[in-house]
Amino acid sequence: MSTSEKRALVTGGAGLIGSHVTDLLLCEGWKVRVLDNLEPNTHRRGKPAWINPAAEFIKGDVRNREAITAALDKIDVVFHQAAYGGYMPEIAKYVHVNSFGTAQILEVIREKSLPIRKVIVASSQAVYSEGAGECPKHGLVFPNVRLIEQLRLGDWEVHCPICAAVTKSTPTQESAPIGGETVYGLTKVDQERLVLLWGKQMGIPTVALRYSCTYGPRQSIFNPYTGVIAIFCTRLLNNLPPVLYEDGEQTRDFSFVEDIARANLLAVETDKLDGFPVNVGSGRGVTIREIARQISVALKIDIPPETNGEFRPGEMRHLTSDTTRIRAAGYEPHVDLAEGIARYLDWIRAQSDVRDYFSEAAAILRDKGIVHKVESALR
Numbered sequence: 001m002s003t004s005e006k007r008a009l010v011t012g013g014a015g016l017i018g019s020h021v022t023d024l025l026l027c028e029g030w031k032v033r034v035l036d037n038l039e040p041n042t043h044r045r046g047k048p049a050w051i052n053p054a055a056e057f058i059k060g061d062v063r064n065r066e067a068i069t070a071a072l073d074k075i076d077v078v079f080h081q082a083a084y085g086g087y088m089p090e091i092a093k094y095v096h097v098n099s100f101g102t103a104q105i106l107e108v109i110r111e112k113s114l115p116i117r118k119v120i121v122a123s124s125q126a127v128y129s130e131g132a133g134e135c136p137k138h139g140l141v142f143p144n145v146r147l148i149e150q151l152r153l154g155d156w157e158v159h160c161p162i163c164a165a166v167t168k169s170t171p172t173q174e175s176a177p178i179g180g181e182t183v184y185g186l187t188k189v190d191q192e193r194l195v196l197l198w199g200k201q202m203g204i205p206t207v208a209l210r211y212s213c214t215y216g217p218r219q220s221i222f223n224p225y226t227g228v229i230a231i232f233c234t235r236l237l238n239n240l241p242p243v244l245y246e247d248g249e250q251t252r253d254f255s256f257v258e259d260i261a262r263a264n265l266l267a268v269e270t271d272k273l274d275g276f277p278v279n280v281g282s283g284r285g286v287t288i289r290e291i292a293r294q295i296s297v298a299l300k301i302d303i304p305p306e307t308n309g310e311f312r313p314g315e316m317r318h319l320t321s322d323t324t325r326i327r328a329a330g331y332e333p334h335v336d337l338a339e340g341i342a343r344y345l346d347w348i349r350a351q352s353d354v355r356d357y358f359s360e361a362a363a364i365l366r367d368k369g370i371v372h373k374v375e376s377a378l379r
C-alpha cells in the first residue's frame with residue numbers, strides 16, 4: 001500500500017478501541033481522521049487527552065449526514081468503531097446510532113461514488129444468542145438464549161435444544177446462528193449484515209470483526225454499563241465488592257485492546273478476511289468470578305465478590321470465540337489476561353477521581369426491568 005492510499009477514517013476514534021486503532025495506524029504511517037461525538041455517557045469530562053494530536057479530529061455524530069459526508073472526504077479505508085453500547089434502556093438510540101448511523105455511512109459512500117477501498121466494521125460476540133455447546137448425546141449444538149422462566153428459578157445452565165441435557169461450553173465459530181438477544185446485540189447484527197451485504201453489492205471489500213470482551217487503558221470509567229474489568233476495578237478501588245450476576249461462573253473471552261487494534265490493521269492488510277464476519281478473541285473462556293479474583297489479587301484489595309441472585313435476561317452464559325479464521329490470516333494475541341489486567345491497573349491508578357458509578361447504574365437497570373432477581377431471593 002502506498003502512503004497516498006493510507007488515509008483512514010476512524011469513527012468512534014476517541015473511545016477505547018478507536019483510539020488504539022488510531023495510534024497504531026499513525027505508527028504505521030497512515031493519515032488518520034477521527035469522527036467522534038464524544039458521547040457524554042462515555043466521556044463525562046469532555047474530549048479525552050489521549051486523542052492522538054497527529055490525527056485530525058472532527059467532533060461529529062454518525063447520525064448527522066453532513067458530518068459523515070465531510071469526514072469521508074479523501075479517505076481510503078473506513079474503520080467504523082463508533083457505537084452506542086451497553087445495557088441502557090434507550091432502544092431507539094441504539095438503533096439510531098448503530099443501525100441507522102452505519103446505513104447512512106454506506107449510503108453516502110455509494111451516493112457520492114467515493115473511492116473507498118475497504119470498510120471494517122466493529123461487530124461483536126453479542127451477535128450470538130448463546131455460545132456453542134456440547135451435548136453428551138447430540139454433540140455440537142447451538143442452544144437458544146435461556147428463557148427468563150428458567151433463570152427466575154436460578155437455573156443458569158445451558159440446555160441442549162434437542163434433549164434439554166446440560167451442555168458444556170465449546171468455542172463458537174462464525175458459522176453459528178446469529179440473532180442478538182439484547183437491543184445492542186441486535187444492532188450489531190444490523191451493522192455487520194449491512195456492511196457485508198453492501199460490500200458485495202458494491203464490489204468493495206468489507207470485514208466485520210466480531211470482537212470479544214475488550215478491555216485496557218482508556219476504557220471509560222464513567223460508563224458503568226460496559227466493561228466488567230473496568231467496573232470491578234472501580235468497585236474495588238472504592239472499597240466495594242464486585243457484583244456478580246447469576247453465580248459468577250459464566251465465561252467470557254477477553255481481548256486486550258492493543259490486540260484488537262492489531263486485528264483491525266490485519267483486516268486491511270490481508271484479503272483473506274474480505275467479505276466475512278471474523279471472530280477476534282483469545283480463544284479461551286474465563287469465568288467472571290475468576291476475573292474478580294485476579295483483579296482483587298492484582299490490586300491487593302481483598303473484598304470478596306457479592307452475588308445477589310440477580311441476572312440479566314438475554315445475557316449469554318458462555319462465550320468463547322473460535323479464532324481459527326483470523327489465526328489462519330496471521331493473527332495472534334500478544335497480551336495475556338494477567339499482563340493486560342496489570343496494564344489496565346497501572347492506567348487506572350493514574351486517573352484521578354475513580355468513583356463508583358455502578359451502584360447508581362445498577363439501580364436504574366433494576367428499575368427499568370433490565371436486571372431481574374431469582375424467585376427464591378425475592379421471598
Ligand SMILES: NC(=O)c1ccc[n+]([C@@H]2O[C@H](COP(=O)([O-])OP(=O)(O)OC[C@H]3O[C@@H](n4cnc5c(N)ncnc54)[C@H](O)[C@@H]3O)[C@@H](O)[C@H]2O)c1
Nearest residue numbers: 012014015016017037038039061062082083122124211214
Ligand atoms: N469494548 C468491548 O468489549 C467491545 C466488544 C465488542 C464490540 N465492541 C464494539 O467496538 C466498538 C468500539 O467500542 P469501544 O469499547 O471502544 O467503546 P467506547 O464507548 O470506548 O468508544 C465508542 C466511541 O464512539 C463514540 N460514539 C458513540 N456514539 C457516537 C455517535 N453517535 N457519533 C459519533 N461517535 C459516537 C463515543 O464517543 C466513543 O468515543 C463499538 O462498535 C462496540 O460496539 C466493543
Ligand SMILES: [Zn+2]
Nearest residue numbers: 135138160163
Ligand atoms: Zn442433546
